[in-house]
Amino acid sequence: MLQSAETTTAEALVKDTTTQTFVKDVIEESKHQPVLVDFWAEWCGPCKQLTPVLEKAVKAAKGKVKLVKMDIDKHPAIPGQMGIQSIPAVIAFVNGQPADGFMGALPESQVIAFLERLTKDHIGGEAKDLVEAADAALAAGDAAGAADLYAQILAEDSSNVPALAGLVRCYVQTGALDKARQSLAMIPARRARTRRTGQDRWTDRRA
Numbered sequence: 250m251l252q253s254a255e256t257t258t259a260e261a262l263v264k265d266t267t268t269q270t271f272v273k274d275v276i277e278e279s280k281h282q283p284v285l286v287d288f289w290a291e292w293c294g295p296c297k298q299l300t301p302v303l304e305k306a307v308k309a310a311k312g313k314v315k316l317v318k319m320d321i322d323k324h325p326a327i328p329g330q331m332g333i334q335s336i337p338a339v340i341a342f343v344n345g346q347p348a349d350g351f352m353g354a355l356p357e358s359q360v361i362a363f364l365e366r367l368t369k370d371h372i373g374g375e376a377k378d379l380v381e382a383a384d385a386a387l388a389a390g391d392a393a394g395a396a397d398l399y400a401q402i403l404a405e406d407s408s409n410v411p412a413l414a415g416l417v418r419c420y421v422q423t424g425a426l427d428k429a430r431q432s433l434a435m436i437p438a439r440r441a442r443t444r445r446t447g448q449d450r451w452t453d454r455r456a
Contacts, residue, residue, distance in 0.1 A: 263304050263316045268324045274317050279342035283367050287318045288328050288338045295354035296337040303339065306360045313368040314341075341367050380411045392419045407435070 266274040266286075275284050287303055289296035300318065307316040321328045321336060331340065331347070340350040341363075349367060383398035396419040402412040413435055420429035 262307050262310075262312065262314075264318070266317045266319050266324075268326045271319070271324075271327050275342050276345045278315060278317075279346075280344055282312070283314045283348070284342045285314060285316045286340045286342065287316060288321050288333050288336050288340070289318060290320060290322045290336060292322075293336050299337045299339075299354040299360075302355070302357050302360050306357065306364055309361075310364055310368065314364055343367075380409075380415065383412070383415050387415060387418060387422070392422045395419050 264274065275286055278284050285303065285307065287296075287300060289300060303316055307314055319327060321333065328338075333340075335352055337354055338350065338352045341348050343349075349363070351363060355363070379398050379402050383395045383402070386398065387395035396416060399412045399416040399419065402409050403416070406412075413432055417429045417432045420426065420432060
């Protein structure tokens with residue numbers, strides 16, 4: 250039941266709109282919390298890259314912001330009135346008015362920064378709190394409890410590097426070295442950065 254309720258809530262944060270429902274879905278709704286309007290089209294490749302990033306970030310905001318998607322080919326009137334000439338274009342509405350926006354397929358980090366600026370709040374803070382709790386449990390010698398917490402985080406975000414690294418430490422402490430290697434292999438290569446400090450040199454071994 251809880252999972253079903255969470256799914257329903259997440260779905261309510263993201264919806265499609267039309268010319269007829271735009272006032273209700275965007276103008277009126279933005280008087281309660283910011284609403285992002287994602288102007289897109291089926292033929293737009295960058296749109297298909299951006300939309301999943303937007304949906305993930307909005308769901309992580311836990312109701313602080315909503316996402317409304319509008320297909321400009323099916324519903325050209327609103328984007329025409331707003332002067333939308335290039336897509337993807339994202340416009341944030343606050344209190345019934347356009348307040349901010351961006352164009353192009355931004356990476357996830359920049360989308361989250363945009364939402365944080367819009368909502369004046371940190372996005373994804375709950376995951377950070379769970380990581381800290383798991384780290385504390387691991388430091389106290391409760392590897393099993395820490396592993397459960399890290400697993401909760403990874404169920405929501407499978408690429409959360411601090412949680413993956415913590416899970417590796419849990420497996421090492423309990424002697425499950427094969428599982429440790431498997432978890433280590435899941436850490437995105439892009440997170441490993443080349444760095445030199447004096448004579449120390451760290452390199453991404455996957456390169």
